Amino acid sequence: MPVRHPEAVERFRHHVITEWDAAALYRGLADLSRGRRREVLSELASIEDKHADFWSAKIREYGAEPPTFGDFSPSRRTLVMLDKARRYSTDLVLPVVEQDERNAIDGYADEPEAPASMIAEEAEHARALDELMRSGPESGDEAPFSEPWHRSDKSGALRAGIFGINDGLVSNTSLVMGFAGAAAPRSTVLLAGLAGLLAGAFSMGAGEYISMANQREAYERELDFEREEIEFHPEDEQRELQLIYEAKGVDAETAAAMAGQVMSDSAVALDTMAREELGLDPDDLGSPWKAALSSFVAFSAGAVLVVLPYLVTGGAAALTAAVVLALLALVTVGAVMARLNGRPVLPSVVRQVVVGVLAAGATFLLGTVFGVALE
Secondary structure: OOOOOHHHHHHHHHHHHHHHHHHHHHHHHHHOOOHHHHHHHHHHHHHHHHHHHHHHHHHHHOOOOOOOHHHOOOOHHHHHHHHHHHHOOHHHHHHHHHHHHHHHHHHHHOOOOOOHHHHHHHHHHHHHHHHHHHHOOOOOOOOOOOOOOOOOOOOOHHHHHHHHHHHHHHHHHHHHHHHHHOOOOHHHHHHHHHHHHHHHHHHHHHHHHHHHHHHHHHHHHHHHHHHHHHHHOHHHHHHHHHHHHHHOOOOHHHHHHHHHHHHOOHHHHHHHHHHHHHOOOOOOOOOHHHHHHHHHHHHHHHHHOOOHHHHHOOHHHHHHHHHHHHHHHHHHHHHHHHHHHOOOHHHHHHHHHHHHHHHHHHHHHHHHHHHHHHO
């Protein structure tokens, strides 16, 4: 039978060799490990073998013969990583292997013959490796549970608000200082400040809406894939969930029982797999409208401060008041950001003030130069 699509067959051959190489690496790391880590790495090797078998079957389906395992030898990169793990520690190698698994997801995303289940399994491998690293070397301890002082902002509202208020404060202060440096009339400075406020606020709001909408659609697509896997391949998904629990330090028997209980309810299974495998909270995928509104309001709040004095007066008095308000706002924003991030207040405040002053000072100087030149 003639070979169909030789270029596709070559891709499949490459996939077979890559999967065998990954399996060899996992088995080598398993031989250097013990306890739960050894079991998980051995299981990952078995899954890579299954992937290699899939691509070998594809090659036969296309009328060609797949590579023979007897002719296979691990790549130099795999041999080097195993040597590093042997001489130092598997902990030195695991982060590299995890990144390889994430790269494999991108590689299979461009492969039209790669089933969604295989892509999901590669993602699960990266997740399992991350759990192994967080559980500590050779320990059976579970990864630490989330603590109340860890902050999460999956909605994107806080992130949008932070960027918005900083952008509004710095950009509009710089704009107003530029016109003030050019000794523009009060009405001109006021018009420029209000125009900058509105243009920036609408631009930030629209940008955040589009960004969060695209992100949410991507998350929903991942959930749809996972929903299909649970429906059509429940045994594979149950085994994946069991592997996650084992990677966290749960013994195999208990992990199997937990996974079986979770998978008995499709809704609970989807919620659990989304959190454990994809790292998503199905109930909090991010709100485009919330992020857009937060960004719009935050930008406006930062931008309006330097405009306020020009609503009342003009000249040097308005300029002085605008500078004072801007400095106070920069200090406040820096202090709030430091508290939110659990960082020392003083360095954050100094950084915020320096950046803001440099930006506003530069535009004020340029405004002065151009103002004189125009005169």
